[in-house]
């Protein structure tokens with residue numbers, strides 16, 4: 573039996589993500605560098621979890637593994653009870669499509685289609701009728717206070733507006749897990765709080781979870797749980813930042 577299954581209890585069922593013994597190596601020329609050193613972590617559903625750490629500590633690598641876009645070198649990852657790296661490639665793509673929303677540092681909007689169509693992409697990928705997908709995407713843009721920009725191309729929007737379209741796209745299909753890389757870094761304090769309120773309102777529920785990678789100390793007080801990563805190890809796990817940070 574795998575280590576993950578040995579520890580499965582009723583409590584584990586409420587985990588959004590469980591990782592056991594996760595490592596990741598990269599080849600750099602002749603050398604192999606180990607970026608994650610055996611990460612054992614349970615991310616609970618119903619919580620807003622922050623992942624914090626110096627540049628190069630492995631945050632992007634870890635969230636990419638946790639949400640099914642980068643294979644670990646070793647170890648196991650369960651997302652809402654599914655062993656995601658035990659799935660076939662097609663099953664994994666479908667699992668991500670149904671269950672996970674991403675907000676990347678680069679917003680990755682499609683330049684040739686307007687804001688509402690960008691926000692509708694996950695629904696269209698799931699096979700929803702275009703008209704209905706656009707209607708739902710516009711509703712999400714309304715929640716983010718940018719429905720008036722729905723017909724504009726990404727190049728006609730400010731950076732903050734583009735980010736809100738990217739957030740709408742991540743939330744529109746109501747995924748159970750939302751993963752965000754630096755969602756507030758480009759925003760002023762007020763807009764940053766508004767985005768965080770929205771993430772909590774839309775994406776944190778008993779059976780859902782949000783993980784945020786951030787350096788933004790203006791929002792640390794909003795976390796339910798803060799994990800600090802250093803050189804590929806979790807060195808702090810608590811409700812607040814450790815002393816001295």
Ligand SMILES: Nc1ncnc2c1ncn2[C@@H]1O[C@H](COP(=O)(O)OP(=O)(O)OP(=O)(O)O)[C@@H](O)[C@H]1O
Nearest residue numbers: 598599600607625626627628629630631632633634
């Ligand atoms: N594809 C890759 N090939 C080689 N090395 C990589 C690759 N991806 C990441 N690394 C290395 O792994 C380490 C961790 O990178 P990662 O992007 O996970 O850090 P991070 O904590 O997210 O940093 P930042 O806050 O700057 O985004 C870095 O030393 C990086 O150079």
